[in-house]
Amino acid sequence: MFSATCVAPVNMALVKYWGKRNEELILPINDSVSMTLDANEMCAKTTITASESFKQNRMWLNGEVVTFEENARLMRCLAGVQRLALANGAHKFSLSWKLHIASYNNFPTAAGLASSAAGYACLVYTLARLYELPLNEELTTVARQGSGSACRSLYGGFVHWRRGSSADGSDSIAVPLAPASHWPNMHMLILVVNDARKKTGSTRGMQLGVSTSSLIQHRAKEVVPRRVKELMAAIESRDFQAFAEITIKESNQLHAICLDTYPPCVYMNDVSHAIVNFVHDYNETVGSLQAAYTFDAGPNACIYVLAENVPRLLAAIQLAFPNDAQQSVEYLMGIPVPPVELKNGLRDASIGHVNPNNMLKYIIHTKIGEGPHQLSDDKSLLIDGFPLPK
């Protein structure tokens, strides 16, 4: 019996992935760039055990049984890693041995934060450890086939997912742009928003976008390549002003494309737009871009902000978005923030647009982080190949 336990981080897109040119292989119509978030705040954790005695592949996700063999994406990831293992030849046990897999996300799924990227990255990374495969370009093409953005969660810091051009997807790979240590004070506040509306899933939203939006191809061909180049330069030179403007514009363009879809896909709500207004007002008040929002396929805001500016921004958010639970540990999660007194101008500016109470569910403070890593066997989620009792 062999076993490996790993954690993998969440990543947040700066230049957005939206639209596939091949649904099965998950090949995107444009490049994307992301930042990996610290796994201490949010991560997926996976244990995989292989045993000659197992009768079938089995999986438990957050304690619930997953019908592994019927899930095409899971099967594709497993087959992909096993193909690499076969070519590599270094594995210590037969590829015919069945696997038991347990996986957990350490952050509330209710947050609507993309858990599939971390989850598939963790699955593929753990399989690679189990079969003693290196982390390389080929492995990112396997993770990509679980969930597109999962390929970006295989590296820390800033990551570039190149769309590639070959039909088999072999050049649609993730590559690290800069490690977390390059811009270690890059932090993030995640504002989790209450929302009850039905929404189109991102897979379906992308399909509809590609087939009906009359703007999406122009975006993919003309806009994104320029922005990727500009963002890479901004990251290279740690230019937060340029970084913030590109990030904000990219987020808004993603949602513009969603609105241009037929029927339209709407992921942001009035609270999301209140946050957008707040960020633009805040930046104007402080006289430079200190906060940069980005929204994925949901209403929650992820706000990039340098560590030294977090206390002031958070204080202004607390003023503009009052909450009954403002001081509780359940409301303010993640890296602790020292309290700060807002200066008059900023206080007045924030107070100018106080929103109704309790628009936010909670806030997570996190930062740039490293890629996946393996844990020691005592951190296993399986004992003798079966899930730990909860």
Place this chain on the structure above:
Amino acid sequence: MFSATCVAPVNMALVKYWGKRNEELILPINDSVSMTLDANEMCAKTTITASESFKQNRMWLNGEVVTFEENARLMRCLAGVQRLALANGAHKFSLSWKLHIASYNNFPTAAGLASSAAGYACLVYTLARLYELPLNEELTTVARQGSGSACRSLYGGFVHWRRGSSADGSDSIAVPLAPASHWPNMHMLILVVNDARKKTGSTRGMQLGVSTSSLIQHRAKEVVPRRVKELMAAIESRDFQAFAEITIKESNQLHAICLDTYPPCVYMNDVSHAIVNFVHDYNETVGSLQAAYTFDAGPNACIYVLAENVPRLLAAIQLAFPNDAQQSVEYLMGIPVPPVELKNGLRDASIGHVNPNNMLKYIIHTKIGEGPHQLSDDKSLLIDGFPLPK
């Protein structure tokens, strides 16, 4: 003393005008197509009196004094009509005589429905009657310089505003596509929505869009020309299915461009999007496109619907958007609608998505209508050149 009193209708864009290539002359970056609404439900009404004894030009809008001489757009319209009058030579009195102008909108400005189009169309049309000028292409170029979409309110039925290409704007004209009698059963329900957010005015929104959106030029050059052609064909053949799809897509693309603007301009709110969802659900339930929404620079929905489908659609709206004032004449305005019992399937489908109470402020039922016309002198808003007492 000479006097003329006229009314002019509101028009609602199908292919949207968004973005100018010349701010001063109000020259658009793309063609637009609109439908003129019945002046019985909503109109601007204007009286203009010219007298040798008047010392200065004066104006009253909805009973309030307007500083006419300081308003560049008003002055441009006056100068434009006087230039045509000079060339025409038929006017009965000297162009040096000063004017007194009174104008009213017969619909609540709180509705957020573009009043400027009807207002400027009425001003220019009334000036033309006063100076005995014909309604022609040249006159539309004058109205355009008051408010771009005003040029479309000079005609009834369906109207095409051609962007033109000359630098002086002489070929940026409105032309009638089809009279109201061509498609007389084309009706509209206007759903007026409660909203309190601050918004960017449409003039500023367009400027920002042209200077910052990386999608707007593609829209203007590649998307709009195709849609204008398709919409003209749909109108010609009274094809409501094609008409509805183009109308919906155009509305959503306008708001997509607004979202792609930096900083983003957001005019629709959660209630607007609830209406969008309702319309798509409704069309799916009835099995064809019977309702087509369009939104301008505000949260209110204008829903195109054929007369025979109004009762059923309205009943479904009343179910999906319950209102405490549901049956009052202040809530349901305009053309009366016979009550109808919804069949089970539709009732169930609507009840599936009942929204919270009182999301709508009121509903106006109107239809396609004629262009401006002159009223008899006993309908004047001025007596001896001064406003009637309220």
